[in-house]
Amino acid sequence: MHPYLIRRVGRTLVVLWGISTLVFVVMRLSGDPAVLLLPQEASREDVQRLRHELGLDAPFLVQYGRFLGHAMTGNFGESLRHKEPAMQLVRAHLRATLELACAAFVIATVVAVPLGILAALRPNSLADHVVMSVALLGQSAPTFWIGIMLILLFGLGLRWFPIGGRGTLSHLVLPAVTLGAFAMASIARLTRSAMLDVIRLDYITTARAKGVSEWGVIGRHALKNAAIPVVTIMGLQFGTLLGGAVVTETVFAWPGIGRLAIQGIYNRDYPVVQASVFVAAAFFVVINFLVDVLYTCLDPRIRYE
């Protein structure tokens, strides 16, 4: 394996360890779950017994060691509320989140990349100004407000789409557009500026001089080099989509891990929070890693750094 990749894998593992540690520490700061779990009239002995059962009476470092050992096998303990393994709950909700994130990602890419190219081909034209203004709007509007406005307009007003829950394809439309709006704006802006950078270069002029068709120049020559920053931001955006899904899932009552995590927080169900935050972050890290690998394929220069 290439040394660059080995270094990169090492860094990914360190980040995963850091995330799990952070999650552990933060959740332990939140007070004693044993007290919260039991009814108020529970005796001190009951609390002690539960603390022992949950392993909460062990020294902090021992708890941490146990946690890490279990985390490596994907075992985050049992949900305090649902009485089933936290990881199982997360897995059951993961599909919905991935479905939503992928749909949002596809919508964002399919809309943003052509628009970005269009804007770059005619800089300062009307089309450019319109695309960039819409992108600026998309970057500035808060996700939850976009969601609420879409519900108001297309859900309650026009009654085109259902306003919450998961099921048919039409359930997916509004949440996916909501979640994808920010990514769409970022990708469009970056595609435009990356294309503008590339299109000025000599090799493009050469290609044109050789008589390559305009489609060939854009599609075969320019896009390949412009793709490098665009792929990076798309990778980062996909990770952000998974995290940002928290808000979208709350607005649309979408049964994904974001909503699971929020409910876990309200219920102080810390195994569930740990598991869902860890899984979301792990996805994020792994996607970034894959983007870096993809990078080395797109741009061979990086391998020699």
Next chain:
Amino acid sequence: MSKRVAPLVVLSWLILLALLVAAVLSPQVAPHNPVRERLIDRLLPPVWTPDGAWRYLLGTDHLGRDVVSRIIYGSRVSLVVGCAAVVVGGALGIVLGVMAGYVGGRCDDVIMALADMQLAFPTILLAITIIAVLGPSFTNLVLIIGLSGWVTYARIARSQVLSLRETEFVEASRAQGGGPLRIAWRHILPTISAPLIVVATLDLARTIILESTLSFLGLGIQSPTPSWGGMLSDGREYLLTAWWIATFPGLALMLTALSFNRLGDWVRDLSDPCLRRMELR
């Protein structure tokens, strides 16, 4: 390049000026007390609708509170939390970034590894988790929102310092016996301030949106203090009957964020067109 300032930039300045006036002079500008409830006036629509009344320009919410006044007072929360968070994140990021760039070596490795780790963590999830645990106070809100943004400052500061470290004026100061702190403060910081101002302007849009998002989820500024995110959360329950409660605070939020984003881009183009790369963040 033409000297003409784009109309959107002028508009952004005007919006931010209005916001500043609204925040500073809330008691003078707001027509009503933002927390006084008048159930007899509840859910009144905006003035231009058939049932609207001049007393309440943008209508009232479910407790009969004036939406305009709440938006005006809400601007205080947005601006104060947003600015304070930018100061916190900016200060930490700049210090760490300058250290990483100037000291280099192990120090650089550790700081950049921390930055990677932070970037690997979905910010909003982190913020929600920590606020839920520590409780939604003003200080916690500012700290969390601020600390979640330090990486961009650190990266920009570091890369700028790296290119400045070996320049002649820094070397001259070093030859004259200037210590690292003096060089960083007197020579490096003023030189790298332009891109950092750009980052801070764009970051303001981020902090304000993040604050409203947390308030929307019930983890930010608590009722009855008016905040735009909180108003949106209230309005969500009344979408079918009173669309205006959720619509206008969101509009205010979007216009504010839009203005900061547009001005950030504008300052960046003014100071250095090459900085367009920063969109990568």
